[in-house]
Amino acid sequence: xxxxxxxTISQVSGPLLFVExxxxxxxxxxxxxxxxxxxxxxGQVLDSSNGMAIVxxxxxxxxxxxxETSVKFLGETASVSVSDEMLGRTFDGLGNPRDGGxxxxxxxxxxxxxxxxxxxxxDEPSEFIQSGISSIDGMNxxxxxxxxxxxxxxxxxHNLLASQIARxxxxxxxxxxxxxxxxxxxxxxxxxxFFVKQFEETGALERTVLFLNLASDPSMERILTPRxxxxxxxxxxxxxxxxxxxxxxxxTTYCEALREISAARNEVPGRRGYPGxxxxxxxxxxxxxxxxxxxxxxxxQLPILTMPADDKTHPIPDLTxxxxxxxxxxxxxxxxxxxxxxxxxxxxxSRLMNQGIGKGRTREDHRGLADQLYASxxxxxxxxxLSAIVGEEALSATDKKLLRITEKFEKMFVAQGVREDxxxxxxxxxxxxxxxxxxxxxxxxIKPDLxxxxxxxxxxxxx
Amino acid sequence: MQSEVTxxxxxxxFVRRTCSTLLRLGIRFRLDNSEGGMRLNFxxxxxxxxxxxxxxxxxxxxxxxxxxxxxxxxxxxxxxEIQGPFPVYDLSLPDYGQNFVxxxxxxxxxxxxxxxxxxxxxxxxxxxxxxxxxRGNEMTEVLVTFPELKDPKSGRPLLERTILVANxxxxxxxxxxxxxxxxxxxxxxxxxMGYDVALMADxxSRWAEALREISGRLEEMPGEEGYxxxxxxxxxEFYERSGRVMVLSPDExxxxxxxxxxxxxxxxxxxxxxxxxxLRVTRVFWALDASLAxxxxxxxxxxxxxxxxxxxxxxxxxxxxxxxxxPEVTSRALEMLQKESELQDIVQLVGYxxxxxxxxxxLDVAKMIREDxxxxxAFDDVDTYSSITKxxxxxxxxxxxxxxxxxxxxxxxxxxxxxxxxxxxxxxRMKWTPEEKxxxxxxxxxKEMKEEFEKLVQSVIAT
Numbered sequence: 001x002x003x004x005x006x007x008t009i010s011q012v013s014g015p016l017l018f019v020e021x022x023x024x025x026x027x028x029x030x031x032x033x034x035x036x037x038x039x040x041x042x043g044q045v046l047d048s049s050n051g052m053a054i055v056x057x058x059x060x061x062x063x064x065x066x067x068e069t070s071v072k073f074l075g076e077t078a079s080v081s082v083s084d085e086m087l088g089r090t091f092d093g094l095g096n097p098r099d100g101g102x103x104x105x106x107x108x109x110x111x112x113x114x115x116x117x118x119x120x121x122x123d124e125p126s127e128f129i130q131s132g133i134s135s136i137d138g139m140n141x142x143x144x145x146x147x148x149x150x151x152x153x154x155x156x157x158h159n160l161l162a163s164q165i166a167r168x169x170x171x172x173x174x175x176x177x178x179x180x181x182x183x184x185x186x187x188x189x190x191x192x193x194f195f196v197k198q199f200e201e202t203g204a205l206e207r208t209v210l211f212l213n214l215a216s217d218p219s220m221e222r223i224l225t226p227r228x229x230x231x232x233x234x235x236x237x238x239x240x241x242x243x244x245x246x247x248x249x250x251x252t253t254y255c256e257a258l259r260e261i262s263a264a265r266n267e268v269p270g271r272r273g274y275p276g277x278x279x280x281x282x283x284x285x286x287x288x289x290x291x292x293x294x295x296x297x298x299x300x301q302l303p304i305l306t307m308p309a310d311d312k313t314h315p316i317p318d319l320t321x322x323x324x325x326x327x328x329x330x331x332x333x334x335x336x337x338x339x340x341x342x343x344x345x346x347x348x349x350s351r352l353m354n355q356g357i358g359k360g361r362t363r364e365d366h367r368g369l370a371d372q373l374y375a376s377x378x379x380x381x382x383x384x385x386l387s388a389i390v391g392e393e394a395l396s397a398t399d400k401k402l403l404r405i406t407e408k409f410e411k412m413f414v415a416q417g418v419r420e421d422x423x424x425x426x427x428x429x430x431x432x433x434x435x436x437x438x439x440x441x442x443x444x445x446i447k448p449d450l451x452x453x454x455x456x457x458x459x460x461x462x463x
Numbered sequence: 464m465q466s467e468v469t470x471x472x473x474x475x476x477f478v479r480r481t482c483s484t485l486l487r488l489g490i491r492f493r494l495d496n497s498e499g500g501m502r503l504n505f506x507x508x509x510x511x512x513x514x515x516x517x518x519x520x521x522x523x524x525x526x527x528x529x530x531x532x533x534x535x536x537x538x539x540x541x542x543x544e545i546q547g548p549f550p551v552y553d554l555s556l557p558d559y560g561q562n563f564v565x566x567x568x569x570x571x572x573x574x575x576x577x578x579x580x581x582x583x584x585x586x587x588x589x590x591x592x593x594x595x596x597x598r599g600n601e602m603t604e605v606l607v608t609f610p611e612l613k614d615p616k617s618g619r620p621l622l623e624r625t626i627l628v629a630n631x632x633x634x635x636x637x638x639x640x641x642x643x644x645x646x647x648x649x650x651x652x653x654x655x656m657g658y659d660v661a662l663m664a665d666x667x668s669r670w671a672e673a674l675r676e677i678s679g680r681l682e683e684m685p686g687e688e689g690y691x692x693x694x695x696x697x698x699x700e701f702y703e704r705s706g707r708v709m710v711l712s713p714d715e716x717x718x719x720x721x722x723x724x725x726x727x728x729x730x731x732x733x734x735x736x737x738x739x740x741x742l743r744v745t746r747v748f749w750a751l752d753a754s755l756a757x758x759x760x761x762x763x764x765x766x767x768x769x770x771x772x773x774x775x776x777x778x779x780x781x782x783x784x785x786x787x788x789x790p791e792v793t794s795r796a797l798e799m800l801q802k803e804s805e806l807q808d809i810v811q812l813v814g815y816x817x818x819x820x821x822x823x824x825x826l827d828v829a830k831m832i833r834e835d836x837x838x839x840x841a842f843d844d845v846d847t848y849s850s851i852t853k854x855x856x857x858x859x860x861x862x863x864x865x866x867x868x869x870x871x872x873x874x875x876x877x878x879x880x881x882x883x884x885x886x887x888x889x890x891x892r893m894k895w896t897p898e899e900k901x902x903x904x905x906x907x908x909x910k911e912m913k914e915e916f917e918k919l920v921q922s923v924i925a926t
Contacts, residue, residue: 116633119594119602145600268679270689276679279596279672283632287599318729322669323632325598352600354842367842371759378758386811394814441888444834445759447895 005034005072012064014264015220017043017055019071025053028077028113033057036068042094043071044078044224046265056261058094059218077113080228081106082235087179088206090196093213093221095228110235112227114288123291128356129300132168132421133161135343135414136350138431139370140328143356144171144243147289147301149251151317151347152330153310159191160418161330161341162247162304163198168421169245176296179242180208183229185222186215186253209236215253222257230288230299237297244297246289249304255282255316271315279319286323312347325351339415346378362424365454368446369431373409375445376435380406401437408434432456470503478503483711584848587661587721589653590621593628593646596639596669602629632669639673647704650720654708657716662705666725667698671737687736695740702744746772760838766800785855792858796832799865803829821869823878828865835891836861846894856905857893863909864890867916875923884919886911 004023011018017033019025025048033041033055047054055071057064080095083106090099097103125145131137142148142165152158166180180199184192192212199205209232213225226248233244248254255274262275270276289301303324307317310332321327326349334342357366380402387395387403395403413430416422422430432455435443440451472478478494478501485492485505492505594602605627612621626649630642643664650660664670671694678691686692707719724745728738731753742748752765781789802825810818810826818826836857840846849857868881889908896904 116631117599119597119599119629119631120606122599122603124603124607125600147600268682268685268689270675270679270685276676276689277636279632279669280636280676283596287631287633290599290603313729313732315729322596322672322727323598325600351598352604355604374759378754386814389811390814394816396815399815441891444891448892 003032003072003074005070007068007070009064009066009069009071012061012066015057015061015218015261016046016264017057017061017064017069017071019053019055021051022048022053022073023051025073026075026077030074030076030078031055032072032074033064034070034072035064045073046261054265056220056223057218058220058224077111078224078227079109079111080231081109082232083108084236084240086209086232087236088208090210090212091228093185093211093217093225093228095211095224098210098212108235108239110231112224112231114227114231114234114284116284116287117290117292121293123293123295124355125291125298125352126355126361127171127298128361128424129169130172130424131165132423133164133341133343134416134422134427134430135341135345135348136165136328137362137422137424138366138413138427139345139373140326140343140348140350141353141356141362141366142169142300142350143352144298144300145289145291146326146350146352147286147303147324148350149301149303149305149320149324149327150330151307151312151320151327152304153307153332156330156332156335156342157340158304158306158330159194159249161343162249162302163195164341164418165302166245166247167198167202167204171243172424177240177242178207179233179236179244180204181229181233181236181244181246182208182210183226183246183248184210184212184214185225185248185250186213186217186219186257187250188215191249219253219257219260222254223261226254226285230285233299234288237299238292238295239297241296244299246299246301247304248285248301251282251303251305251320252308252316274315278315279322282319283323286320326353334410334414337410339410340418341414341416343414345374345414346381363428363454365446365450366424366428368450369428369454371445372435372438372443373413373431376402376405376438377409380409405434405437428454429456468503468505472501472503586659588624588658589650589660590625591628591646591650591653591660591662592625593630593643593662593664595628595630595642595664595666596632596673597630597665599631599633602627602631605629636673636676639670640677643667643670643701647701647720647722651704654718654720655710657710657712657718659719659721661721661723664722664724666727667701667741668725668727668737671698690736694736695743698737698740699744702741760833761841762839764837766797766837767804785851786859789855792855792862795862796836796858799825799829799832799862820872820876820878824865824868824872824881827878827882828861828868831861831864831887831890832858835894839894843895845897849894850898853898853901856901860890860893860905860908864912867912871916871920871923874920876919880919880923884915886915 006019006022008020008022009017010020025045027045027048029045029048031043031045033043035041041057041059043055043057045053046056053073081104083104085106086104089097089101089104092098123145125143127144129142129144131142136142140148150158150162170178182195182199184195192214196205196210199208199210209229211225211229211232213221229246229248233246236242237244255278258278258281259274262269263273267275270278275281286301286303289299291298301324303320305316305320308314312318312321312329317327327347329344329347331342331344331347334344353370354367356362357370358364383395383399383402384406386399392400392403413427413434436456440448440455443451470478470481481503482492482494490505492503495502495504592605594605606629609625609627610620610622613619614621614624626646628642628646628649630639632639646662646664650662653660671690674694674697675685675690678685679689683691686694702722702724705720705722707717710716710718724741726738726741728735733739733742748768748770750765750768751763752768753763755761755763755765778790781793786792806818806822806826815823815826836854839849864886868878871881872878886908889904889911893901893904893908
């Protein structure tokens with residue numbers, strides 16, 4: 001079928017074009033838009049009704065006029081050519097080369113919308129990924145095929161942390177090929193430079209694919225960027241058997257782009273003006289993480305989102321939390337106390353932790369020790385709040401002990417260097433040192449036989 | 464004893480149901496159809512052979528139409544005894560009829576774990592587990608772990624009596640809305656065969672989210688927080704499909720559907736529409752508490768905000784089947800916990816040390832109830848399931864310790880002298896003790912407890 005061109009645009013509204021007298025425009029079809037001076041843009045059909053199509057333009061609609069602009073319906077949905085050659089390359093948010101190199105030429109062209117994975121065909125994620133960061137490995141373990149977002153806010157070092165994870169992440173005792181796919185949506189060029197530099201420094205760039213949609217780029221592109229990245233990741237994971245880490249930043253600007261389109265289409269707004277289908281839309285992205293039975297590769301997602309005004313009930317973190325398997329929560333309080341990484345373990349959670357830890361994976365005392373640390377830290381934080389009122393002198397001996405444990409937990413366990421890559425053994429040993437003041441009977445979360453096996457021997461025990 | 468019954472009714476449905484019941488019971492009747500309504504004449508041959516509630520209500524004048532309804536409309540309203548496996552936290556909150564597992568701070572809570580535990584251990588013939596908008600990897604975990612699980616009663620795989628409805632978040636939104644109806648219809652199918660069916664719906668919040676999304680797409684006028692105005696009605700319709708019924712069949716058959724629905728309100732805000740509408744129609748509420756989860760107190764069911772309106776109904780059953788003082792023991796424990804929460808407020812102000820010794824004793828015992836009884840590990844082979852007898856013994860032992868402690872304090876002992884008693888270690892090991900050894904351990908504890916307290920009191924008196 002020869003693609004037809006139309007010059008029947010009736011209205012340009014924000015990022016949308018309303019084209020009339022269209023025959024057979026398909027939902028999600030890609031169009032090519034040529035303006036009065038012959039410049040070309042791309043767009044996608046958002047709504048196709050009888051004789052009418054609404055086109056969302058990837059790029060600026062500024063300067064498009066109604067009479068002279070033509071729209072060509074290409075008869076295909078958005079797709080991307082994928083190949084091994086993409087590793088080490090940088091693309092823009094629409095998948096065009098940004099590094100001055102040639103276009104990717106491949107026989108394999110894949111639609112970017114992806115398709116849901118039947119849970120029955122999934123493989124259970126159970127391989128422990130050692131990130132080298134104690135508060136993640138010890139308390140909120142990441143496993144292959146998981147999607148674990150970083151809940152952050154403006155001014156917190158989420159980029160530094162994400163790059164540290166990308167640099168250090170490894171599966172113990174395995175030497176498999178590993179790749180990073182990086183999707184940037186609306187981040188500043190400085191942030192983008194930071195990531196590129198980080199990848200360059202560690203030599204990781206040649207196994208990284210970057211899709212960069214910067215803050216100055218058209219916001220509509222952001223809708224496509226994560227899908228391009230995930231499609232590429234799926235190719236690398238399931239066709240070439242690599243283990244792929246997908247970093248998506250910043251999901252908040254992605255959601256804002258969604259809201260922009262929704263508003264332009266006069267849709268009934270949901271919470272805070274975000275469209276009602278945002279949950280479904282986010283799910284189609286996040287659920288593309290995982291493992292598939294019979295394939296060797298895996299996709300692990302590390303989305304980053306900045307919570308507006310540190311509000312975790314905001315629709316973006318809220319809906320993300322419904323879909324992802326936990327979260328790593330960065331706290332401003334810890335950041336101010338000078339602790340890096342400022343991970344608040346009480347707010348963080350990894351729902352797949354239990355599958356990834358324990359005997360044969362990490363160490364058999366891992367679960368119990370993590371629970372004990374959680375419990376003591378939570379109690380300790382209560383005591384800290386109490387001591388602010390009554391003063392430290394008024395505390396009981398037990399409370400003082402808890403206070404010291406809390407202090408040690410933050411200073412020794414959570415805090416670590418940007419270049420510090422701790423093994424899981426080191427992490428757990430530090431954990432034991434944090435609670436060394438507790439007597440055996442006060443350690444309620446760890447089974448007695450494991451206490452005697454793993455507790456570091458001391459000269460005298462505090463009872 | 465014979466009884467003659469005349470019924471006048473305009474309600475054709477009621478008459479039809481009555482006729483079918485009479486047919487089933489093999490009772491002959493005469494039906495007159497006139498303009499004023501229908502008159503039904505029949506003779507009940509021998510009252511003693513029919514259910515008791517039928518005798519009480521049947522009157523020959525036929526005036527008590529409302530009461531007659533309850534005889535013939537197939538609803539059974541007597542107390543239903545649940546036998547067999549109970550997780551510990553069911554103690555104060557018996558599971559019967561409609562349940563509601565709510566969650567404060569949906570992000571943090573293991574309500575999925577709680578639900579899976581229920582699926583494994585609840586006393587039902589058939590389990591329908593609806594993963595509504597569930598995470599792909601978690602659904603896979605269910606699919607992988609269920610076939611491995613042994614049914615504690617039959618020793619056969621649990622999957623043989625389980626139906627999993629797997630709907631993941633990236634599936635079409637209409638499928639998400641339909642998933643819980645699919646589940647409940649399957650449940651009713653088995654109920655009509657006379658089975659007891661437990662339906663777990665995780666989570667109804669995501670179902671409501673789907674309802675909202677579709678409503679938005681239909682451009683309906685949004686109600687509270689963007690949810691459609693009919694949200695409450697739909698929720699009530701769903702929960703009202705639970706209950707215990709006598710099904711239409713030639714032989715006497717009773718089947719039931721128990722719904723355990725999970726609600727995950729954004730940011731733990733119970734005032735949001737889905738929680739509020741659910742609370743309106745359910746009779747049991749388990750509030751999962753984020754601060755408990757933070758402390759790694761699992762199951763994170765808040766003992767004070769949760770409630771069950773069936774507690775009184777089950778008191779008699781408890782007396783008969785567990786122990787004569789069962790209701791007193793549970794309410795005594797709840798009382799201690801309530802007292803503790805009041806005292807905690809004071810402790811926040813003045814500190815633990817400033818409390819009188821008796822009050823300190825209360826706090827100690829409440830702490831034991833929390834840590835040694837309410838906390839339960841779903842991942843430990845022994846602790847994962849605790850029979851109601853074991854629960855009783857554990858609680859009784861702790862309360863007895865509390866009583867001895869308060870006596871000792873009255874005699875002049877200090878709370879910190881009590882807290883170092885050796886027997887406390889043994890008490891905290893009760894939950895790790897297998898069912899068959901628990902009686903022996905409790906006897907041992909009682910003996911030791913008696914000795915140690917006597918020794919303590921003597922030493923106090925001596926000084």
